[in-house]
Amino acid sequence: MTAMPPPSNIIYLASKSPRRRELLKQAGIPFELLMMREQSPRIDVDEAPLRDESAHAYVQRIVLLKAAMAMKAMRERRLPPRLILTADTTVTIDGDVLGKPVDRDDAIRMLKRLAGESHQVLTAIAVASGGEVKHALSTSFVAFAALTDDEIKRYVDSGEPMDKAGGYAVQGLAARFIVKLSGSYSGVMGLPLYETTALLRQCGLPV
Secondary structure, eight states: OOOOOOGGGOEEEOOOOHHHHHHHHHTTOOEEEOOSSSSSSOOOOOOOOOTTOOHHHHHHHHHHHHHHHHHHHHHHTTOOOOOEEEEEEEEEETTEEEOSOSSHHHHHHHHHHHTTSEEEEEEEEEEEETTEEEEEEEEEEEEEOOOOHHHHHHHHHTTGGGGSGGGOOTTTGGGGGEEEEESOHHHHHTOOHHHHHHHHHHTTOOO
16 A cells, blocks of 8 residues: 655645646645535635736636635634645636636637637636745646637537636647647646646645
8 A cells, every 4th residue: 555645745725626636646746625615614716707807817816715715614624734725727818718618608609719819828826824825827828720610519519618717628629729839738727737836845845
């Protein structure tokens, strides 16, 4: 049996994203999940954008809000104190924020907007340690090929876009649409590993 690392070297991941779990495992960072909505007491985070809020301001505000709520959950559930990692990803094009599609038509609308154009993927991360929160922002640029309506509808019918910012997964079927990616591949997936490990080191984690 593989020995577990000491508790002080285990972080809490306050995210239900399977992509973020995969990336932490890839980086060799031990973690436990800290689910805010699925456990008692339930902690809700209002992710609605503010009026006239830029995409950069939005994603950083949300990740800090998630960090504050995760610290609250850790205290109220009387969990062992550990570093808490939170993240938030959004896609922006021409100043507009594209979050997760609300339904099939919304996913089609987003992909038509991205087809044949370049957009930004912003992933903000935060590491909470005691009463202190450190945060960073990863910005990547992605160019999509031109897509036919039929290609878009087939992709949406695969189900892959429905829980992804911007309506696509870079590590999934949508990889065939991407002409160019400049920046952090892991950041486009949802957790920029360079920035994440740097913040964790700043907070004393030996990674």
